Amino acid sequence: MDPMAEIKASFFVECAELLEGLEEGLLQLQDGDEDPETVNAVFRAVHSIKGGAGAFGLEALVHFAHRFETVLDEVRADRLTLTQDAILLFLKAADVLSDHVTAAREETSVPSGKSDNTIQELEALLDIDANESNLPEAEVVADFSPMMLSLDLPQNDAIPPIGTQFRFITREGLVESGNEPLFLMRALAELAPFQAEIDTARLPDFDNLSPSKTYVDWTLKSNEHVDQSDIEAVFEFATDLCEIVFEEQTQIDFQNNPQIVHPPQTEHRETEQQDPQIVTDSEAIEPSKTITINEATKPKNLPKQPVSTATVRVGLDRVDRLVNLVGELVINQAMLSQSLSEIGLVSNTSVASGLEEFQQLTRDIQDSVMAIRAQPVKPLFQRMSRIVREAAEDTQKKVRLYVEGENTEIDKTVIERLADPLTHMIRNAVDHGLEKPQTRKQVGKTEEGTVVLRASHRSGRVVIEIEDDGAGINRPRVLKIAQDKGLIPEDANLSETEIDNLLFMPGFSTAKEISNLSGRGVGMDVVKRAIQSLGGRISIQSTPGQGSVFSISLPLTLAVLDGMVIEVAGQTMVVPLSSIVETLTLAEADVQILDQGTRIVQIRGSFVPLLDLAEEFGYRDAGAYPENAVVLFILAEDGERYALVVDLIQEQRQVVIKGLAETYGHVPGVAAATILGDGKIALILDTADLIGNAGHTDQNKLSLAG
Amino acid sequence: MTDDNEIHAQQDLELLAFRVAEQEYSVNIMTVREIRGWAPATPLPHSPDYVCGVINLRGAVLPIIDLSARLGMNAIEATQRNVIIVMQLEGQTVGILVDAVSDILTISQSDIQPPPEMAKNRGETFISGLTIVGDRMIRIIDLTGVLPDNVKAAA
Numbered sequence: 125m126d127p128m129a130e131i132k133a134s135f136f137v138e139c140a141e142l143l144e145g146l147e148e149g150l151l152q153l154q155d156g157d158e159d160p161e162t163v164n165a166v167f168r169a170v171h172s173i174k175g176g177a178g179a180f181g182l183e184a185l186v187h188f189a190h191r192f193e194t195v196l197d198e199v200r201a202d203r204l205t206l207t208q209d210a211i212l213l214f215l216k217a218a219d220v221l222s223d224h225v226t227a228a229r230e231e232t233s234v235p236s237g238k239s240d241n242t243i244q245e246l247e248a249l250l251d252i253d254a255n256e257s258n259l260p261e262a263e264v265v266a267d268f269s270p271m272m273l274s275l276d277l278p279q280n281d282a283i284p285p286i287g288t289q290f291r292f293i294t295r296e297g298l299v300e301s302g303n304e305p306l307f308l309m310r311a312l313a314e315l316a317p318f319q320a321e322i323d324t325a326r327l328p329d330f331d332n333l334s335p336s337k338t339y340v341d342w343t344l345k346s347n348e349h350v351d352q353s354d355i356e357a358v359f360e361f362a363t364d365l366c367e368i369v370f371e372e373q374t375q376i377d378f379q380n381n382p383q384i385v386h387p388p389q390t391e392h393r394e395t396e397q398q399d400p401q402i403v404t405d406s407e408a409i410e411p412s413k414t415i416t417i418n419e420a421t422k423p424k425n426l427p428k429q430p431v432s433t434a435t436v437r438v439g440l441d442r443v444d445r446l447v448n449l450v451g452e453l454v455i456n457q458a459m460l461s462q463s464l465s466e467i468g469l470v471s472n473t474s475v476a477s478g479l480e481e482f483q484q485l486t487r488d489i490q491d492s493v494m495a496i497r498a499q500p501v502k503p504l505f506q507r508m509s510r511i512v513r514e515a516a517e518d519t520q521k522k523v524r525l526y527v528e529g530e531n532t533e534i535d536k537t538v539i540e541r542l543a544d545p546l547t548h549m550i551r552n553a554v555d556h557g558l559e560k561p562q563t564r565k566q567v568g569k570t571e572e573g574t575v576v577l578r579a580s581h582r583s584g585r586v587v588i589e590i591e592d593d594g595a596g597i598n599r600p601r602v603l604k605i606a607q608d609k610g611l612i613p614e615d616a617n618l619s620e621t622e623i624d625n626l627l628f629m630p631g632f633s634t635a636k637e638i639s640n641l642s643g644r645g646v647g648m649d650v651v652k653r654a655i656q657s658l659g660g661r662i663s664i665q666s667t668p669g670q671g672s673v674f675s676i677s678l679p680l681t682l683a684v685l686d687g688m689v690i691e692v693a694g695q696t697m698v699v700p701l702s703s704i705v706e707t708l709t710l711a712e713a714d715v716q717i718l719d720q721g722t723r724i725v726q727i728r729g730s731f732v733p734l735l736d737l738a739e740e741f742g743y744r745d746a747g748a749y750p751e752n753a754v755v756l757f758i759l760a761e762d763g764e765r766y767a768l769v770v771d772l773i774q775e776q777r778q779v780v781i782k783g784l785a786e787t788y789g790h791v792p793g794v795a796a797a798t799i800l801g802d803g804k805i806a807l808i809l810d811t812a813d814l815i816g817n818a819g820h821t822d823q824n825k826l827s828l829a830g
Numbered sequence: 831m832t833d834d835n836e837i838h839a840q841q842d843l844e845l846l847a848f849r850v851a852e853q854e855y856s857v858n859i860m861t862v863r864e865i866r867g868w869a870p871a872t873p874l875p876h877s878p879d880y881v882c883g884v885i886n887l888r889g890a891v892l893p894i895i896d897l898s899a900r901l902g903m904n905a906i907e908a909t910q911r912n913v914i915i916v917m918q919l920e921g922q923t924v925g926i927l928v929d930a931v932s933d934i935l936t937i938s939q940s941d942i943q944p945p946p947e948m949a950k951n952r953g954e955t956f957i958s959g960l961t962i963v964g965d966r967m968i969r970i971i972d973l974t975g976v977l978p979d980n981v982k983a984a985a
Binding site for chain 1: 870871872873874875876877883884885886888889890891892893922923977
């Protein structure tokens with residue numbers, strides 16, 4: 125990658141984080157957070173995006189971010205009161221900003237209508253407020269320390285009288301917005317060697333010194349001629365926050381030990397307190413004198429920002445490689461144990477205890493590596509808040525999204541693949557779940573509907589719930605639609621849960637009118653399939669009049685899988701535990717043969733089609749399974765059960781999933797592979813695919829049996 | 831093909847020669863990753879008969895192709911004496927089951943003859959050139975596309 129593209133890529137990664145922070149801040153404000161620092165954080169996010177975009181010449185993005193920033197600045201200065209409507213508008217603007225970032229990354233453009241409308245709305249906000257502008261509170265002050273410069277550089281006495289000179293007068297809010305005088309001066313130093321004279325006239329007593337304000341101004345002089353425009357360019361992003369006054373340079377008096385500004389070689393970062401030595405120094409010296417400061421202080425930690433732990437950005441492929449290697453280590457260790465036990469090692473030897481320790485370590489390493497892949501669901505949930513807003517706007521409903529347990533961690537791949545189904549379910553909750561405001565009023569609910577998105581850990585799995593306080597599932601209507609569409613027989617007598625589960629049937633859609641949101645041809649069956657492909661399960665609880673809860677239960681990781689190790693015709697295979705509902709030892713009497721050799725098995729009065737795995741995979745002739753074979757009952761996607769015949773069940777264990785599609789390609793009926801303790805590869809079955817294939821190759825077999 | 835480019839770029843070509851069904855073949859040594867002994871493969875259902883299955887190559891799943899069967903001859907009845915050549919082909923790692931590895935040869939580009947037209951038209955031979963070393967005729971094969979078609983589409 126060329127360096128520029130690389131920098132640009134990291135800018136976009138940063139943008140994504142900033143946008144997340146922006147949205148998070150706005151949502152905090154929406155919840156009544158009045159902390160000025162939250163406003164500052166929001167402002168900084170937009171400002172940083174603008175700054176970065178400016179550097180890359182992303183005009184459209186800069187344009188929009190600038191307008192957005194201007195309005196936010198008014199809020200920051202308390203010239204604009206934050207109403208709920210304003211926050212909603214800001215959220216919308218944040219969405220548009222995010223669109224702009226995406227467009228810039230993909231080098232497309234955002235439909236100008238939406239962007240312009242939002243700008244107009246934002247600016248309308250300013251106009252209204254200009255009339256009733258009031259400045260009730262003191263200026264927003266953030267806890268920032270003043271910036272000191274490192275000026276310990278060689279003296280330079282031979283300075284010609286003509287050059288460039290200007291005053292750099294800092295204003296309130298310079299450092300708050302992330303503009304570091306140090307960086308500005310470094311940029312200046314690149315133009316020409318400058319001398320900085322610090323003006324401490326405004327510096328108050330130590331007792332009155334607020335570390336959050338900037339009290340010092342500088343006079344910068346250079347013996348070289350520098351264009352005014354060049355200097356202005358350096359201060360471009362801080363134009364509102366400082367004043368640059370160019371002075372006619374006639375004679376410079378350098379008796380007071382002048383120093384030349386160069387980029388400091390080292391920075392001394394101070395941890396907590398500002399070094400009192402510096403303060404006393406500056407106090408001791410008469411104002412307007414050039415002072416020498418040998419230590420540069422950096423602005424203190426941003427105030428009140430949640431303590432974020434240090435992070436390292438690592439490519440997913442590297443993590444995956446580590447996960448693979450650790451999986452290999454686990455297998456190797458198992459092989460070692462196995463061969464040691466084969467040579468009949470006494471259990472209390474040092475080798476055996478060493479091996480045990482090794483086993484423990486391996487397990488710890490595996491857990492830690494898995495934890496690297498785990499990510500909080502927060503970004504995913506944040507994306508959902510946008511979905512809710514858009515869905516609410518499209519359906520003219522008032523919706524509030526509450527998020528719980530957003531720090532719950534789950535495998536990154538799961539998170540990525542959860543986005544689509546979750547989006548769909550959230551849209552459904554808003555579109556189908558919640559009633560229209562007037563209807564809600566009539567039944568005595570608040571006009572604003574509530575959608576709760578909740579994540580939690582429950583017995584080794586992650587449970588994600590989408591709860592709405594809408595009307596609940598209209599079961600008679602669901603039943604009628606299913607009957608009308610011929611999905612179930614007319615006379616079927618279904619329990620409430622069974623009716624709810626009809627929603628997941630392919631070809632089912634309850635929307636009376638096809639709205640913009642749902643009814644895009646993607647039904648809940650697709651959602652269910654997506655969840656299942658992640659090894660998850662989905663269920664519904666619904667109370668008429670009170671709302672519905674959709675629960676998704678997911679495995680913590682996709683890298684390991686709970687499986688049942690089985691044997692078929694001498695081959696060892698793994699069946700995902702999540703797909704097995706029941707197991708049974710096959711007695712010959714249970715099996716009935718229909719015509720054309722179709723077998724069915726009778727269980728508790730119902731007939732289930734029999735599928736011989738060995739026959740399906742071509743390992744053996746039909747019906748040649750051994751006596752006392754085992755039947756695994758598999759639930760197909762349509763709720764139908766299938767009986768899968770295998771020779772025997774070996775054990776139930778966790779297996780490390782190895783992709784097969786990347787190295788070989790898709791094998792019908794096989795989801796992936798794994799490596800067993802003896803180092804051999806075992807295939808992991810894809811039961812849904814298996815049943816699907818059986819249906820294709822032998823259509824009448826199933827129609828007879830099912 | 832890529833082989834051609836390499837051939838033009840350098841005058842000498844290094845080949846790994848091996849035996850399959852009493853005949854001698856060779857591949858560009860740059861495509862060979864390693865050579866390892868035969869290990870029982872886990873068969874893949876619904877796969878062509880020349881796919882022996884998959885083996886565990888240090889944690890990776892490696893598909894194994896029986897080259898003899900792939901070239902339309904009798905399948906190899908693999909024993910401990912057989913050898914798997916692990917090759918990197920178009921970004922995919924594939925194991926090729928052969929009878930034995932015989933030699934490493936350095937052949938001048940000018941000593942390679944194109945296969946006769948007739949042979950070219952007869953389906954998949956993978957033979958890209960012929961050369962003679964001493965009194966042995968060695969087939970140079972390009973195994974790009976040795977995996978089944980559905981695999982290439984999936985990959």
